[in-house]
Every structure is written in structure tokens, then in C-alpha cells.
Amino acid sequence: MTVLSLKNIAKNFGAIQAIRDISFNIKESETVGLMGDNGAGKSTLLKIIAGNFNPSSGSIEFENEEVHFQKPIDAREAGIEVVYQDLALCNHLTAAANVFLGREITKGVWPFRFLDYPKMFKKSAELFEELKSETRPKDLVMQMSGGQRQAVAIARTRLTNPKLVLMDEPTAAISVRQVAEVLDLIKRLKDQGIAVLLISHRMPDIFEVCEKLVVLRRGEKVCDKLIKQSSTEEATGLITGAIDRV
Amino acid sequence: MKFNKEIISQSEKTAFQKILSEQSFWVTIALFGICFVMYFVEDAFSSKDNLFNITRNFSFIGIMAIGMTFVIITAGIDLSVGSIMGVTGVICGLFLDAQYLPDWYAKSAFFGVAYVWVAIILALLAGVLVGAINGYLIAYLNLSPFVVTLGMMAIARSLALVVSNNKMFYEFGPKEEIFFEIGGGSIFGVANATWLLIILTIIMGLVLKYTAYGKHVYAVGSNKKAAELSGINTRWIEMSVYMISGLFAAISAVMIVGWMGSVTNALGYTYELRVIAATVIGGANLMGGVGGTFGAFIGAALMETIRNSLLMAGIDPYWQGTFLGLFIVGAVWLEKVKNKKNN
Numbered sequence: 247m248t249v250l251s252l253k254n255i256a257k258n259f260g261a262i263q264a265i266r267d268i269s270f271n272i273k274e275s276e277t278v279g280l281m282g283d284n285g286a287g288k289s290t291l292l293k294i295i296a297g298n299f300n301p302s303s304g305s306i307e308f309e310n311e312e313v314h315f316q317k318p319i320d321a322r323e324a325g326i327e328v329v330y331q332d333l334a335l336c337n338h339l340t341a342a343a344n345v346f347l348g349r350e351i352t353k354g355v356w357p358f359r360f361l362d363y364p365k366m367f368k369k370s371a372e373l374f375e376e377l378k379s380e381t382r383p384k385d386l387v388m389q390m391s392g393g394q395r396q397a398v399a400i401a402r403t404r405l406t407n408p409k410l411v412l413m414d415e416p417t418a419a420i421s422v423r424q425v426a427e428v429l430d431l432i433k434r435l436k437d438q439g440i441a442v443l444l445i446s447h448r449m450p451d452i453f454e455v456c457e458k459l460v461v462l463r464r465g466e467k468v469c470d471k472l473i474k475q476s477s478t479e480e481a482t483g484l485i486t487g488a489i490d491r492v
Numbered sequence: 493m494k495f496n497k498e499i500i501s502q503s504e505k506t507a508f509q510k511i512l513s514e515q516s517f518w519v520t521i522a523l524f525g526i527c528f529v530m531y532f533v534e535d536a537f538s539s540k541d542n543l544f545n546i547t548r549n550f551s552f553i554g555i556m557a558i559g560m561t562f563v564i565i566t567a568g569i570d571l572s573v574g575s576i577m578g579v580t581g582v583i584c585g586l587f588l589d590a591q592y593l594p595d596w597y598a599k600s601a602f603f604g605v606a607y608v609w610v611a612i613i614l615a616l617l618a619g620v621l622v623g624a625i626n627g628y629l630i631a632y633l634n635l636s637p638f639v640v641t642l643g644m645m646a647i648a649r650s651l652a653l654v655v656s657n658n659k660m661f662y663e664f665g666p667k668e669e670i671f672f673e674i675g676g677g678s679i680f681g682v683a684n685a686t687w688l689l690i691i692l693t694i695i696m697g698l699v700l701k702y703t704a705y706g707k708h709v710y711a712v713g714s715n716k717k718a719a720e721l722s723g724i725n726t727r728w729i730e731m732s733v734y735m736i737s738g739l740f741a742a743i744s745a746v747m748i749v750g751w752m753g754s755v756t757n758a759l760g761y762t763y764e765l766r767v768i769a770a771t772v773i774g775g776a777n778l779m780g781g782v783g784g785t786f787g788a789f790i791g792a793a794l795m796e797t798i799r800n801s802l803l804m805a806g807i808d809p810y811w812q813g814t815f816l817g818l819f820i821v822g823a824v825w826l827e828k829v830k831n832k833k834n835n
Contacts, residue, residue: 338781
């Protein structure tokens, strides 16, 4: 089943055309790698899918229905979760508080509606266990490694049952061991039938976890094929422009 | 990769280690240390009257510091609290001393005790309103908290002059004892203002720790963008903390006017410094994301105790501003040292 279908998406910022005529599909439990040089339009496209921007033209179908997200919260309610590049975590809060930020579990009636800490700790411990990440729910995010922070950011997406998770450079700026951890996390999402759109500069990551490769160059789609049928050499050529398109 | 399920159920720090890492804990220790020394050095310090005075005096600052804590947790600052205290105190006085109001009000309102409550409620509403103006400009028009509240500091002080017409209010009508009792009375030998401070410290502490609203206040101060992406209405959170700060300045104003039995437009002049100092000494971080109401309480207590001790030690009161300034700078420096150690 097709989860997300982009049709002729374009986005202009004033006179600048950030992306134009982008169409591709993401299927259920499919991991799609989105590559491209800096300024190719990857983040713009992600922000359109996540509801941060409206496309200037084109349409988005989510689970075979046309959608128009006005804000990120609309996309989330539809079943699209985002893991942002800078992770969007609050350093001064615990892992559990970050997982539940904006969606806290409470009990009681107003004005005596209080946070249900035991429930939130338990549920986030379950999520970390499911992701096989050794992250302690009661620890402050401030004290965590890059891999653990990724686990927190990814655990947040698992609170609901999203159909699609968008990830913006989840393996940038972390150590090699942590990269392996994050790639494992992505595979766990796939095991649970969740589709993933992975933006990354790291070729090995994309080739390890993705089934499909989409390459953008100067705002246009130049490649949309199965990873099996491609190679790192071809991808490099497409990104740099040595190969025009395939 | 080996995965150890046990780790998830552990906590990095024990409860005891957590307490040790709190600045408010060390300030409490310092406070007890000073009291301990003063107990032996100066007989008058531990007299019932002096302790009553100290606790009542820091209550007014402490109540305002609770409101300030909310603002500072969001990485904001409210320089206008002293002036808000001034203008709300004057409004309270104006409605108690009804001789300057139109006759129809003075005549109708003097039935029963209603006019006392009308004056108090109007003062509190005025505090919330001034805070809401601050908050709106800061949260919705993205103006810097420093500049907005600096401007409000001047505006509210001048409005206090306008409202009072530079008069002192001290005749609080036929039921003035009720008003004096609220602000100046005591229960079980502890001043009402101190009871109120204790109650508000507990209530607002619960709000911060155990409600979603409290978590969102921390989140806005810690990482506003992350809070916004999580679907939190960050603008409303930011605006609301200034409303809380304004309300608490007004509560403190009502109590202090009741205690002093009179009010002029100079009420609360330069109190913002003492309130910010108490909040920061108690462990609130000016960079946002850190702080608590117990810290505000204990910070105010420490400052007043030191002030009282210095007076008793015979140090010229002209030096008080110097000490106040040193405390503010010292607390911020301590924070810096602590952050360096954490990183």
C-alpha cells in the first residue's frame, strides 16, 4: 500500500525556486533514502511533508487521501512523525519528559490534573526497550550521548502509531558506534511496518538501511530507483552532477 | 551490540545525589550556617521579635520571587515587578480610601465590607493586566523581555504617580481592620504574609513539577523551538508567565500595604533587584530551563537574614546595596562555574 504520494511538488521562496516538480511514492514499511548536495532541496521537501511549509504547487496524498497540512501538528495527527536534524529536545528535561513533551499523560480533573509520572516512566522504558537502546527515562537529556539522544527523538515518534517517520540527518555529528545504534533503531521502525524517509549525507547509511533511493539536485529529482539496482558510485555521480539523471 | 535491559530501569543519580546537585540545597545550608553563627554571636538575633520580623520581611520579596521564577525559567526577565507593586498598591489604596473616588462609588461601596474585597481584587486584576501587556509584547510581538519590562518599569511607576496624584493613602474606611489584619496579622506567631508565602511556594511548586503546564514552562526555557515543534503553544506559555509575575507582585503589594497601613507611589521602588537576586540565588538560571519555587523562597530568606545580620553586626546600612549587587553577580558566577563543571 502507498503511504505517501507526492505529485509535482514545487516550492518558491520569492524569486528562488527551491524545488520543482518532485513526485515519488513511499510504500508501507519501506525505507526511502533521500540524498542530495547542500541546497538541493532535501530539507525544504521534508518541511513540506511535515507541514512546516505549504507547497507552492502540486499535491500530497497521504494514505490515498489528499492532505493540506497547515502546521506540523496537523501532519502529526495524520500519522507523520518527524525526527529533526537538531533533534528538537529539551536539555533540561528528562528523557521521559521529552518523549511525552506536548502529549503528557495526566490523571485527575482540572484544576487537579497532575502528571502521571509512573505511567510515563513505564511507557518510555518500554519504548527504549523496544528500540533496544540503553536509555534511562529519568536521566536528563543534557547528560546523554548522541546515540541516546537519537533514541529519545525516535522514541517520541513511537508514542502514537505513525505510518511515516521523517528523519533529517539522524547520523550527522555522532560517533561510529552510535551510528550503528541509530541504524538499528531505523530497522526497528521498519520491522513494525513503519515507512521511513531518511535524509542523509552518509552514503553507507543509506545503502545499509534503505530499499529505495531518491536523489535531488538543484531542486529537481534526478533519481528514483531501488537501492539494489544502484551503487554508491552512481549515487555520487547523481549528487554531484557527473551523471545527469537515471 | 549487547543490549542490557537492566540499565533502562536504573537512574543515574540517587535521590540524595540529586538533592546535593541543587543550588537551593546549598543555599539552605548557608542559611542555617548563618543562623547558627548569629545565634551564638548576637542574642537579639534569635529573639522571637527579630525572627518574626525577618520572616515577614522576606515574605514580600519571596512572593514576588515565585512569580519571577516562572519568568526566569522561560529565559525571560521581569524588571517591572517593583513598579507593578507600586501601581497595584496605589490602586488598592485608592479604592480603600474612597474619598478621591466619585461620590456614588464612595456611598454605595461603603455598605458592609465589600469595598475591601473590591480594592484587593482590583489590585490583583491590575497586576495581571500589566503582566499580560508585558507578556503580549514579548510573546506575540517578539520584543526582548529586558526592553519591554524596562519600559513597563517606567510606565507603571509613572502610572502609580498619576493614580495617586502624589498623595499618600492611609485612611482605609470603616472596615480597615480587616485589611490591616490580612496584611499585618499573624497566625500561631507567624506573620500572615509568611503563611501566604509558604502556601504559594507549595502550590506553585506543585504546578511546576506536577502539571503539563509546568513542564511546558521548563520546555519553553530549555528549547523554545523544540517546544513549538512538539505542539506546545509557546506564545501563550510565555505570555502567561508574565501574568503570573504581575499577579504575584500585586499579591505582595496588597499584603505589604495592609502591613504598613499606608501606601505611596514609591512602594516597591528598586524591589526588582531584590526579587531577581532572590530568584537567582535560589538557583533559577537566567539562561532558562532551571529553577523552582523553593529556591525563590530560600533565596529571599537568605538575603533578608544576611541583611538583618549585617545590621546587627553594626555595619552601616549604606552598604546594603553593595552586598545586594555582590550577591547577584556572585550567584550568576556560581551558576557559570557549575555549568562548566557539568560540561
